[in-house]
Amino acid sequence: MSKRSLSILGATGSIGKSTLDLIRRNRDAWDVVALTANCQAAELAALAREFDAKVAVVADESCLADLRDALAGSGIEAQCGPASLIEAASRPVDLTVAAIVGCAGLAPTMAAIEQGRSVALANKESLVSAGDILTAAVKRSGATLLPTDSEHNAIFQCLAGNELADVRWITLTASGGPFRCWSTDQLASATREQALKHPNWDMGAKITVDSATMMNKGLEFIEAHYLFPVGLDRLRIVVHPQSIIHSMVEYRDGSTLAQLGPSDMRVPIASCLSWPERMDTPCAPLDLPAVGQLTFEAPDESRFPATRLAREAIQAGGAAPAILNAANEVAVAAFLAGQITFTNVALTVARVLDAGNLPPGPRCVEEVLEIDSEGRRRASAILEMS
Ligand code: NAD
Ligand code: MG
Structure with a gap:
């Protein structure tokens, strides 16, 4: 196979690191363009140096100074914030590995799809929240979606x-x-x-x-x-x-x-x-x-x-899957923070969906993100009451 270029969105995560482990063993076969993370500046910089990436991006703007310091003298660009994440994901590569966790991965994953090349999709939450929009973008751009x-x-x-x-x-x-x-x-x-x-x-x-x-x-x-x-x-x-x-x-x-x-x-x-x-x-x-x-x-x-809730959400269609996903992200974070019990995770999602009055289905990524924010607000309100 001839040399190919690749970017990894979510390079410091479990999927990101497993991908880089395979790239490391086939170093000559790949040019690494963009590596991104939420905030792990030191870890991201070390990976960017090891794989000679062109650009490293942290989503969290407060981590930029650390990233710049860690990349000083390397010639690797250090960027931060949502717009830079999208810009880096838009740089042409043969393959993008979309491995950000949560709906936070939606906009960069869409940017990669818009290139019309290959996208290895691990970030399931983006497909759950924006299935019709994302699959339409795949058709429009001619991208190849490779399920990971x-x-x-x-x-x-x-x-x-x-x-x-x-x-x-x-x-x-x-x-x-x-x-x-x-x-x-x-x-x-x-x-x-x-x-x-x-x-x-x-x-x-x-x-x-x-x-x-x-x-x-x-x-x-x-x-x-x-x-x-x-x-x-x-x-x-x-x-x-x-x-x-x-x-x-x-x-x-x-x-x-x-x-x-x-x-x-x-x-x-x-x-x-x-x-x-x-x-x-x-x-x-x-x-x-x-x-x-x-x-x-x-x-x-x-x-x-949870499987019943998800099935009902996709049967209902419209905003329901994005609301389900948003409520679940909030509930899982609350469980991980020790704020709610395990069974309250699914219960919170069920309460948000059962309350009804869902917003209309999304027509574009911006509307998915609005629905996602609304789902998070509703889940947080339910958690505060309980
Ligand atoms: P992880 O938590 O280990 O890594 C997530 C990555 O996303 C990290 O690089 C992190 O810095 C980045 N990130 C987190 N929040 C972000 C934000 N707000 N903005 C930008 N970047 C952010 O997660 P993971 O286990 O590697 O999972 C990644 C995705 O792949 C998830 O959607 C998951 O469902 C899916 N997936 C994972 C596995 C697995 O074995 N880990 C298997 C199948 C599917
Ligand atoms: Mg799986």
């Missing part, structure tokens, strides 16, 4: 060479998270530390809590709807605690194709980096005798209502 989320990457691989019209079911697998076998009473007293211990995956804090509440699978259900529009009634979720099968596609002739692999995000990331070819990774080969059993369970939406 392990389930969606699995589906993408299982769909290769097939027609969506021939799909009977798309089955998203879910690990069930650390509390899969916990009772409702136990869930009420689940702690931050317990929620942050995922049985199979090592990920950022927000998605790890989302996995524990099952909202991650709810967001992924919506993500799958936009990436693979087979109709909501053809999407289903099955709990598969071993996280070996990353998702499946069943065709109308009765064939089911599944993608299997170790629980290591470098596998789907590598698939995006090398697509449509393949590359080597240091990931452990799949040792099925060591895994022993692959088991499956139906999701329990009475203990974990």
Whole structure:
């Protein structure tokens, strides 16, 4: 493969660092253009120096002085703030890895899509909040969206060479998270530390809590709807605690194709980096005798209502998915800050949606961001009352 250029939005995060680990092993194959972070100036500067990036951007303007100091003498541009983030994401590259967490990633991800090149999408919240707008931008710009989320990457691989019209079911697998076998009473007293211990995956804090509440699978259900529009009634979720099968596609002739692999995000990331070819990774080969059993369970939406909330939000359409996502971001942050209990996370999202009176559906990114702010206000108001 000839040398290619790449930018990483969210370079200091779990997905960002896993991507850079693969780039480090194939250093000559890649030119790194932009690396961004929220605020981790020293870490971002070290990565920018190591990978000889052209520009490093911190979203948080108060971190610019630290970034400038850390990059002094390197010749690497140091930038800050939302406009610089968008400018850096707009610089032409062969591939952008969109790995910012939360709706904060929407505008830079859209800027990358507008380039009309390839975008490896990990930032599921942007697709949940702005699915129609983002997929329309992909069509308009001619960009190639490469799903990086392990389930969606699995589906993408299982769909290769097939027609969506021939799909009977798309089955998203879910690990069930650390509390899969916990009772409702136990869930009420689940702690931050317990929620942050995922049985199979090592990920950022927000998605790890989302996995524990099952909202991650709810967001992924919506993500799958936009990436693979087979109709909501053809999407289903099955709990598969071993996280070996990353998702499946069943065709109308009765064939089911599944993608299997170790629980290591470098596998789907590598698939995006090398697509449509393949590359080597240091990931452990799949040792099925060591895994022993692959088991499956139906999701329990009475203990974990988040998947139902997400399904109802996408069925309602309009502003509902963006409001769901915003309320969830606020509730997860409150749980991580020790302000609310674990079960209050999904309850807060449910209360915001149940209150109704949602704003009209968004027509552009600015309107999504307004809806996102409104969802955050409503969730915060509910948290203050409780
Ligand atoms: P993380 O918290 O480890 O990293 C997030 C990155 O985004 C960091 O670089 C951080 O500096 C940056 N960031 C945070 N807030 C920001 C803001 N307001 N503005 C600009 N940048 C900001 O998160 P992660 O686990 O790497 O997840 C990133 C995205 O990928 C999420 O949408 C997540 O759902 C998705 N994803 C992650 C995994 C995983 O294994 N970690 C798997 C599938 C999907
Ligand atoms: Mg996933």
